[in-house]
Amino acid sequence: MTAPPTTEPRHTAQPVLARLERIGRLDWPQARSLLAGTTCAWADLDGFHVTKADQLPEEPPQSTHLWAWDTNRCLRLRIDGAQALTAALHPGQDDGEQVRVHLRPGTPWARDDKQAGPLPAEAHALTFELLELPGPTPATFVRAVAP
Numbered sequence: 001m002t003a004p005p006t007t008e009p010r011h012t013a014q015p016v017l018a019r020l021e022r023i024g025r026l027d028w029p030q031a032r033s034l035l036a037g038t039t040c041a042w043a044d045l046d047g048f049h050v051t052k053a054d055q056l057p058e059e060p061p062q063s064t065h066l067w068a069w070d071t072n073r074c075l076r077l078r079i080d081g082a083q084a085l086t087a088a089l090h091p092g093q094d095d096g097e098q099v100r101v102h103l104r105p106g107t108p109w110a111r112d113d114k115q116a117g118p119l120p121a122e123a124h125a126l127t128f129e130l131l132e133l134p135g136p137t138p139a140t141f142v143r144a145v146a147p
Helices: 028-034 121-125
Strands: 014-027 039-044 047-052 065-069 074-080 083-091 098-106 127-133 139-145
Touching: 014 028, 014 127, 028 083, 039 139, 047 121, 065 139, 074 139, 083 098, 083 127
Parallel strands: none
Antiparallel strands: 014 083, 014 098, 039 047, 039 065, 065 074, 074 083, 098 127, 127 139
16 A cells, blocks of 8 residues: 555644554464454455455465454454464544554555556545554554545
């Protein structure tokens, strides 16, 4: 995911409070179970994918990251072979460990950009947001919102 071109300063972002949940290392079947009810996005050698969690492949995708979201949470999976290092971000929730994230618009790669292979039309039909956790170990969560 990349931030879309804009005339505003590159690093302009809206601060948002959220609850961070460190889930930890899960094997792929556990990760798939955690993702139930979400929409998922990832890029692999076959392109950029956006699909419901129940349509995820049986084996981990050949990707480094998978992002997922539903109405209450954003999940970030760092895929490492058959396992995934997993965390959830709950924007606007004030229980648990509070973190400040930077919220900014995001977009998949440009239509003519070949970094992620062919992009399906639905990749450009969605409006994406990046929720960036700053600090010594930064992480980016992704969600799509209604266009």
